[in-house]
Each structure stands twice: as C-alpha cells, then as structure tokens.
Amino acid sequence: MWQQVSQALNQSVARVATRMATLLPGFIALLVALVAASIVAWVLGFILRRSLRSFDFDSKVADWDLPGVSAASGHSPTDFVVRIVGWCVIIMGFLVGINAFEATLTSQLVTQLFAYLPNVVAAGLVLLVGGIAARFFSRSVLIGAVNLNVQYAHLLSVGLKWLILVLAGAMALNHLEIGGKIVDEAFAILFGGIVLTLALAVGLGARDLVSRSLERQAARMPEETTETLQHF
C-alpha cells in the first residue's frame, strides 16, 4: 500500500519536475529577453536623447506651441519620446520572451496581443488628446469667465473639464472593447448627470447670482455709452 503511495508521489514529483524543467529554459529565455530589451532600450534611449537634444527638439516643440503638451506629460518632450521608445522596445522583448514558451499556445497569445495592440494605441491616443483638450478648454473657459466677471467661473471650468474627460474615457473604453453596452450607458448617465448638475447649479442654485449679475450688466449699459473710460 505505502509502496504504491510512494510510487504515485514519486511519479507526481517527477512529472512536476519534468514540467518545471521543460518550462525553465522558457523562463530563463524570457528573463534574458527582458534584460536584453532593457539594455537595448537604455542604449537606444541614450542615443535618441543625445540626438534630440543636439537639434534642440524641446525648443522646436515649444515653438509649435502645442497647448499643454509639457504639462500633460509632466516631462520635457525629449523625455516623453525617449520613454515611449524605451517601453516599446521592452514590450517587444517581453513578446519575444513569451514566444520562447510553448510555441503554439504563445504564438496564439502573441497574435491576439498584436491584433489588440492598435486598440490600445488608439485608446491611449484618445486619452492623451482628451486630457490635453480638457486642460486647454477648461482653462479657456476659466479665463474667459473670470474676465467676464462670472462668479461661478471655476464651476464652469471644472464641469467642462470633466465632460471632456468622461467623453474621452468612454471613447477609450469603447476602443478597448471593455464593458460593452455598460460603458455607453454609464457614459450617458455620467454625461447627462454632469450637464444636469451644471444646469441645476446655474439655473437654480445660482439663480439669484445670475439675476444680480444681469442686473449689474444692465445697470452698466448707460455708463459704457458715456465713454468715461477707454481701454484702447
């Protein structure tokens, strides 16, 4: 009886060990691929950073005056490009390493991953553009509203910012094919909720404020026509 148990255990250990032994080269290959990719990414990043700085890439990007690029990324444009290239190389190394495992299974995984990659890139772009647009337009609204002496300028600005961010988030999730219909419905509820909140805040909560503001505006009309103060 014990002999049979011991034999079964031995066979099980042997099977696991054999399985581990067959997977070990794959693991080592994955590690080697990741280390090699990291080294390549570092070398490539070093060369890229030097060459971008040599022709003053940061100032050239600044000259294009792209709204909020540096603020959105939190780094200089050179660092931003170098990081993107670096991560691309590391991901490539990871995929090569994964392929070193069982060929049929991993090649399917790699194929699916590559087929999904455009969606990830598109979603990332949508989020990036959405983030920049949200920042730009909320700032425009804030400055414009302050200059018009609108007391709820901050509320308008934050409302617009979240409208754009929610829209961008929903679009990104759609690209990633995550959530299906739930995203559409959640987006509709959130978007509608923000609009309703703004409408209520301005229409009801700030009713007195708006009427006072309009009264002041009306009271100011005759003063402007007397031309006592000219800016230009």
Added chain:
Amino acid sequence: MPETGNLTQETTEQPETIGTADVVIGLPGLQTSDDLHWATQLAGIGQRVLIAYPNTVPRLSSDGMGGPHYWRYEVSSGDRLHSPLYGSFQDIFQVSQRASAKCCCVWNTDPRALSVEIIEKLITPALTQEFDLVVPRYQEMKFGALINSSIICPAVRAIYGKRISFPMAIDLCFSAKFVDRLSQVDPKSQRPRSQQWIASEAISGAFNICEANLPMDPPRPPESTDVSTILALVVGRLFQDLERNAIFWQRPVSSQAVPVFGERIRREPSDEVTVDVQPMIETFHLGYKNLREIWSVALPPGTFLELKRLTTLPATAFRMPDDLWVRIVYDFALAHRQRAINREHLLKAMTPLYLAWVASHAVELKDATPTSFDSSLERLAVAYEKQKPYLLSRWRWPDRFNP
C-alpha cells in the same frame, strides 16, 4: 524707378495714366466715395496727391481741377488677413514706390475722420524736415487709451529708449526711404517688415521719428472686440516684438524725447468723469481666487504677497503701486518668451491684473487736475525705466532665483 514687387495686374495697368506723385495717401479702410468729402480741398496743399484705395470700392476718377488722382489697388492676401488693430501697409507701399512718392501717408482707421488739416500735419514733417516716420499724437483725455498709457507707451519708452505717445498708432506717414525699408522681407520672421511693428522697426533701424499733434481722439477698436481680446492682441504684439528685437533693446539705458509738431491738444470732458471701479475690483478678486495657477507661471511669490494685500483693500483705498504693476508687465513678458503655457491664455489671464491697475488709477485720479494726471503717468513711465534692469536680468538669466 523702384522695384514694383508683386504688383497685381490691375495696378500695373494704371501707371501710364497716373504718373508720379509727391504724396500718396493710402486708405485701406475706405468703404464708399462719400467718405472722401475732404478730398476736393487737397488742391490747396500744393502737392501732387495720389489717393490709393482698395478695389472693394467702385472706381473713382480725378476732377481734373488740381484735385487728387486716384489709384484702385487689389488687396493682397497678406494685407487682407492682417488684423484691423495692426493696419495694412504693404499694398500701399507698393503703390507709393510705383508712383515715386516723396512721402506716403497710410490712414488705416475710419477715413471719415480725416481732413486736409490732419493730412497736412502728418505729411509736412516728412516733406519739409526729412523725418522718416511721423506718428500721430491724438488728443489726450482723462482715462482714455488706457492700455497705451499703462503698458505700451511707458514700456516702449523704457525698453526702446524713445518717448512716443502712441507707438502702436496705425495712421502714419512715411518717407520714401522708410517705405523702401519696410517693403523688404524681415530675415527673422520671413514676412515683410511692414507687417511687423512699425515704430520698433523705425527705432531699431535708426530712422528719424517725430510726432504730430492731431485734433482728434484716438481711434476706437472694432465694436465687437472686448478688453481681454484687445489686451491680448496689443500686448502680445509688444511681447513678440521684444523677442524679435532682443539684441537691440538691451543696449539703451535712458530715453529720449522725439520732436513734436503742432500744439498739444487735450480734450476736457463735458461732465465730471466718474468711473465705477467696483466691477473691475471684483474681476481682480475673482482672478486672484481662480487664476493663481496661471499667474504663478509668470509671477514670483513676492508679487503674490503684494497682490494678496491688494485684495484686502476697500475700493476707496484701492491702490496698486507703480513698481508692482511694472514688475507684473515685465514678468508676463518673460513668461510669454518662455512659452510656459499657451500664449493666448497667458495674455488673457493678465486682464484682471490690468483692470486692477485701471481701478487703482481711477481711484487715485478721481479728482485730479490735468497736471497731476500727467505727473501720474510720468511717474509710471519712470518706474518702467527704473525696473528695466530687472527685465534685463531675468531675460538673460531666466532660471536665476527670484523671490
């Protein structure tokens, strides 16, 4: 014969009938021939006058009684796209060169405001005293042309070293020499020099500049333009110009007056001037509450402390010190140069600070006489000159610690 450049087909067909002229008067803003009620009296100035007008107006013809001749030019794309606050010059300069005119007067604002007296005042220094640029000096009035009084005029005086009352005027008179210079392409911007700021072109090119007192108010901007937009356009142009001429303006250490022709004219208001400063102070408070993130891109912490102190003052005692205002303008110029944030955002975010200065100015000069009004603006101009080393230092070493 000077170069014709890219004169259009229509203008090249006309010179045989026009010939040469002593004076070219360009009217880019002409809408209808009824606006030329003064043209018949031009025979009295004793010069051969050619009036150049855009082809959007029906063709005009000379009366053959010694009055002006007319030249209808096609508006080029460059001049068509130009902002009405900056004026259009290039097409008229081409006409002036073609007619070999001794001087060229470009009246960009409403031609109905023009008269023979004004034309004479503008062209005489250029014709008889060989001045290259005659800049109008409009009637001065209490609380008029405030962007000019608070920023443009004193900044040009401090930075470029010339005391010109309305440096951004777009109704100007030019000598033939200066017209030739302005028709060239600027190597830095790759645009005709006429599309740059004319006054700074004249100063940096060492051309002779003078002012002519005109019996009229400063021209008004287009109706639809709000303070914030005007401020961004005008101040943005000043800041861009500082960047373009950085090598030149770092040299002058003091300012010189330019010759002025004609009697100084001041328009006294018919009633006592009262300005409601409360809305402007409210806008400043609102800006201080909401725009600090944007202001912090330009302003150092010390300035914020002073602004905070301003927010605690009541309207009757609201006073922004000259030095503080000057540093704010210089700090915004530096932030504009560094492109720390979108330039339009930066310039428009300056509006509450500008309105704070206007409110302070209005409170200070509520019951002021013309003399104290002048001395207040002179004090501000001196503050701009005194603070120029601050601008210079931060322009050269922007990363240096600045409390």
